Amino acid sequence: MPSAMIPFNKLYQTGNEIDYLAKALLNGRLAGDGPFTQRCQSWLRQQTSCCQALLTHSCTAALEMTALLLNIQPGDEIIMPSYTFVSTANAFALRGGVPVFIDIRYDTLNIDENLIEAAITSRTRAIAVVHYAGVACEMQAILAIAKRHGLAVVEDAAHGMMARYHGQLLGSLGDLGAYSFHDTKNIISGEGGSLLINDSSFVLSAETIRQKGTNRSRFLRGEVDKYTWETLGSSFLPSELTAAFLWAQLEQAEWITQQRLALWEFYQEQLKPVEQQGLLRRPVLPSGCQHNAHLYYLLLSPEIDRQVVLEHCKQQGVSILGHYDTPLHRSPGGQRYGRTSGQLVTTDAVAQRLIRLPLWIGLSESEQARVVKVLETSLLQ
Numbered sequence: 224m225p226s227a228m229i230p231f232n233k234l235y236q237t238g239n240e241i242d243y244l245a246k247a248l249l250n251g252r253l254a255g256d257g258p259f260t261q262r263c264q265s266w267l268r269q270q271t272s273c274c275q276a277l278l279t280h281s282c283t284a285a286l287e288m289t290a291l292l293l294n295i296q297p298g299d300e301i302i303m304p305s306y307t308f309v310s311t312a313n314a315f316a317l318r319g320g321v322p323v324f325i326d327i328r329y330d331t332l333n334i335d336e337n338l339i340e341a342a343i344t345s346r347t348r349a350i351a352v353v354h355y356a357g358v359a360c361e362m363q364a365i366l367a368i369a370k371r372h373g374l375a376v377v378e379d380a381a382h383g384m385m386a387r388y389h390g391q392l393l394g395s396l397g398d399l400g401a402y403s404f405h406d407t408k409n410i411i412s413g414e415g416g417s418l419l420i421n422d423s424s425f426v427l428s429a430e431t432i433r434q435k436g437t438n439r440s441r442f443l444r445g446e447v448d449k450y451t452w453e454t455l456g457s458s459f460l461p462s463e464l465t466a467a468f469l470w471a472q473l474e475q476a477e478w479i480t481q482q483r484l485a486l487w488e489f490y491q492e493q494l495k496p497v498e499q500q501g502l503l504r505r506p507v508l509p510s511g512c513q514h515n516a517h518l519y520y521l522l523l524s525p526e527i528d529r530q531v532v533l534e535h536c537k538q539q540g541v542s543i544l545g546h547y548d549t550p551l552h553r554s555p556g557g558q559r560y561g562r563t564s565g566q567l568v569t570t571d572a573v574a575q576r577l578i579r580l581p582l583w584i585g586l587s588e589s590e591q592a593r594v595v596k597v598l599e600t601s602l603l604q
């Protein structure tokens with residue numbers, strides 16, 4: 224009998240979600256910025272030591288807020304990797320900004336900090352970094368470049384919740400950081416995200432932008448006697464239902480991370496001999512980067528046909544996926560709204576060779592062993 228399909232992802236619930244959702248219902252108010260939102264925000268603030276953490280309805284929304292906060296104008300350039308999710312670029316393109324895509328490092332698949340300065344022009348306003356797989360970018364070098372050229376640094380830390388760089392949580396290193404609590408991430412609320420503000424001069428305007436461009440937050444604190452439209456903004460906040468679910472996850476964030484790391488380590492150990500055979504490359508973790516096991520990826524050797532591998536694994540009941548198969552500079556949107564700086568050789572190669580293995584809490588050791596076995600056979604056929 225064929226064994227059951229091992230899915231790529233399965234969402235994990237801590238067990239308190241229903242209780243907190245019921246409490247939110249009993250509170251008698253479901254709009255944003257209620258008690259669960261406050262609880263999540265102060266937790267995030269304490270963990271990251273940021274000036275302010277604001278819940279948003281997605282990481283995409285948090286990134287759009289960064290573009291508004293930085294007052295990105297048509298023609299302003301934002302240097303970023305192409306090997307990322309669309310929202311990193313789209314958030315700035317929405318304001319008329321021009322994403323300038325540069326290549327990634329072959330070891331971490333993060334933006335290559337050595338290519339940033341060559342991409343800077345008189346229109347450059349910011350550097351948007353993505354911590355791929357929860358492994359930090361070379362932030363010391365990147366922050367130094369930004370300081371030298373007067374640029375802002377935005378961290379797309381969608382993968383990076385609970386991961387650290389020299390002890391500091393990702394998302395709290397740049398001027399602004401964005402987390403995702405989408406179903407596919409480590410800590411979830413279905414849809415959801417957070418903006419981390421690490422430069423206090425952004426706090427008041429971030430509150431305004433998130434509340435439709437009004438000073439409603441100040442009104443609710445009793446600082447003004449009525450609220451009014453002040454600036455451009457939108458509705459970026461989640462409802463209390465989302466925050467209640469998220470609170471059940473944040474309470475267990477450390478435990479969730481430890482569980483995922485154990486699964487990640489198992490793959491890393493089991494696949495060592497396969498790497499030694501020259502069939503693939505395992506993830507590289509630079510010192511100072513404490514990752515969060517957001518995903519376990521492998522780079523197949525160039526002579527291996529990835530499509531054949533993925534198909535074989537699927538037939539054997541194991542769901543293995545690629546990632547960012549069309550890097551943004553190759554996508555219609557990226558070509559229309561952005562441009563490249565230099566050759567993106569590593570990006571193009573990685574997009575065709577990378578695979579991701581199933582990694583979710585509840586995945587058993589025997590299932591993981593089966594994933595490795597099935598992958599090995601598909602590589603050797």
Ligand SMILES: *Cc1c(COP(=O)(O)O)cnc(C)c1O
Pocket residue numbers: 280281282283284307308310311353379381382402403404405414415416
């Ligand atoms: C998931 C993801 C996003 C978008 O997150 P949402 O919460 O779904 O908006 C942005 N950037 C990266 C790198 C992501 O992986």
